[in-house]
Amino acid sequence: MSNLIFSVADILDHPGRRRDIVVAAPVPEAGVGLARLSDKPVEAELCAQSVVEGVLVTGRLWGSAGADCARCARPVPLDIVLELCELFVEPGHELADEAYELTGTDIDLEPVFRDALTLSLPLNPLCDSACKGLCPHCGRDLNEGECSCHPESSDLRWAPLEELKVKLSQASGEGST
Numbered sequence: 244m245s246n247l248i249f250s251v252a253d254i255l256d257h258p259g260r261r262r263d264i265v266v267a268a269p270v271p272e273a274g275v276g277l278a279r280l281s282d283k284p285v286e287a288e289l290c291a292q293s294v295v296e297g298v299l300v301t302g303r304l305w306g307s308a309g310a311d312c313a314r315c316a317r318p319v320p321l322d323i324v325l326e327l328c329e330l331f332v333e334p335g336h337e338l339a340d341e342a343y344e345l346t347g348t349d350i351d352l353e354p355v356f357r358d359a360l361t362l363s364l365p366l367n368p369l370c371d372s373a374c375k376g377l378c379p380h381c382g383r384d385l386n387e388g389e390c391s392c393h394p395e396s397s398d399l400r401w402a403p404l405e406e407l408k409v410k411l412s413q414a415s416g417e418g419s420t
């Protein structure tokens with residue numbers, strides 16, 4: 244059972260009536276890919292207003308999330324501030340596809356928060372736009388300095404020549420014995 248359910252019985256069907264909703268509650272299961280919401284509660288200062296179609300919820304939401312850098316896997320803290328403007332309508336209403344549904348005379352803000360937070364999280368989080376990432380060979384964090392793989396990888400171009408040298412030296416070695 245969501246603890247983000249609020250009764251709007253006092254304003255429903257009285258277009259123009261409004262009431263404030265101030266919330267601080269965790270929103271479970273908000274996350275996408277490398278980013279997810281922190282365990283800290285989400286805070287919101289909202290206004291629920293009765294409109295002809297149902298109830299319009301507007302206001303601001305604050306949350307914090309964490310992500311792993313897509314290049315180096317370092318933790319990336321994310322502070323989220325969102326403006327919300329969402330409509331709740333009776334089930335079966337012609338706007339039901341684009342809106343959230345009232346549950347009797349209640350609104351459940353949990354799916355609203357989860358959808359908005361999930362959409363706000365970056366799909367490709369980076370600790371810094373200049374992050375150098377990890378060396379694909381040794382896994383070293385290249386933000387902390389170069390690794391020793393680079394000379395080796397450039398040596399690969401000379402590998403056939405090295406092999407030839409070894410063969411030649413073996414051949415000449417065999418010849419001398």
Ligand SMILES: [Zn+2]
Pocket residue numbers: 312313314315316317369370371374375376
């Ligand atoms: Zn990074």
Ligand SMILES: [Zn+2]
Pocket residue numbers: 378379380381382383390391392393
């Ligand atoms: Zn390396």
